[in-house]
Amino acid sequence: GNSVTQMEGPVTLSEEAFLTINCTYTATGYPSLFWYVQYPGEGLQLLLKATKADDKGSNKGFEATYRKETTSFHLEKGSVQVSDSAVYFCALRSGGSQGNLIFGKGTKLSVKP
Amino acid sequence: NAGVTQTPKFQVLKTGQSMTLQCAQDMNHEYMSWYRQDPGMGLRLIHYSVGAGITDQGEVPNGYNVSRSTTEDFPLRLLSAAPSQTSVYFCASRSAIANTGELFFGEGSRLTVL
Numbered sequence: 151g152n153s154v155t156q157m158e159g160p161v162t163l164s165e166e167a168f169l170t171i172n173c174t175y176t177a178t179g180y181p182s183l184f185w186y187v188q189y190p191g192e193g194l195q196l197l198l199k200a201t202k203a204d205d206k207g208s209n210k211g212f213e214a215t216y217r218k219e220t221t222s223f224h225l226e227k228g229s230v231q232v233s234d235s236a237v238y239f240c241a242l243r244s245g246g247s248q249g250n251l252i253f254g255k256g257t258k259l260s261v262k263p
Numbered sequence: 264n265a266g267v268t269q270t271p272k273f274q275v276l277k278t279g280q281s282m283t284l285q286c287a288q289d290m291n292h293e294y295m296s297w298y299r300q301d302p303g304m305g306l307r308l309i310h311y312s313v314g315a316g317i318t319d320q321g322e323v324p325n326g327y328n329v330s331r332s333t334t335e336d337f338p339l340r341l342l343s344a345a346p347s348q349t350s351v352y353f354c355a356s357r358s359a360i361a362n363t364g365e366l367f368f369g370e371g372s373r374l375t376v377l
Contacts (some may be wrong), residue, residue: 184365193267193353193368194306194336249359250296250321251366257303 152177156240156254163230163261171225171257173214173240181242182225183207183216184251188237197225199239230261269354269369276376284339284372291371293359295337298359299323299350300315300371306353306358313359324329343375 157172162207175181182201198207205219212227223240240254270285288295296311308321312331326348328340337356341348351373355366 186366191370194355194366196365199365222342249294250308250311252308253298253306255303262357 152205152242152252154240154243154252156257160258165232165261165263166229169227169230171238173223173225173254175221175242177242177244179244181244184241185214185225186239186241194239197213229261232261232263235259256259267354267369268354269372271372273373275315278321278330278345279377280344281342283304284352286369287335287338291334292356295356297339298353300353301350304322346376350373350374
């Protein structure tokens with residue numbers, strides 16, 4: 151079945167450090183891929199997405215490239231800020247009218263000043 | 264624009280009690296879903312609905328019932344609460360027509376079962 155595996159956390163970085171959160175997936179066909187972010191005490195919100203191979207999603211300085219050859223969708227940011235502290239979830243949506251999202255377990259990021 | 268509204272935000276139950284978590288959305292979304300979030304487990308799909316009158320099971324449906332009598336509302340019922348149902352519950356919706364895949368989440372309902 152479809153599944154998402156993302157790196158275990160927590161991840162602690164200093165402000166302005168480079169961030170990578172690894173995400174790999176298993177799916178049949180050509181899923182759409184997403185990164186969602188959850189700030190403390192809030193629900194999840196979409197950070198970025200990519201719907202086909204080699205697409206790059208980007209938002210708020212974060213980027214992720216849909217790599218079909220390595221079944222990966224790693225999240226990167228060149229210079230993190232304290233305000234980026236949150237839990238990040240990788241997710242996939244396979245085709246079909248139901249289109250349920252399957253989430254990874256989440257990676258907690260803490261950024262220190 | 265309210266988006267997805269969940270009530271209550273916090274609830275404590277005793278084992279065996281019943282309750283309903285309410286979810287309402289004002290975006291005219293066809294698709295609605297319930298997830299539970301547990302430490303180290305990520306989000307797991309409980310039930311979902313692709314339109315009024317249509318519901319289906321997700322990954323972890325046991326112990327939960329849902330109904331979808333209107334487009335706006337998608338309540339989640341616990342008929343006999345168990346400590347294993349202690350969790351944070353999220354309702355989410357999206358447009359089926361837009362097909363962008365973006366889910367809009369409520370702020371969550373934290374349930375503790377003693």
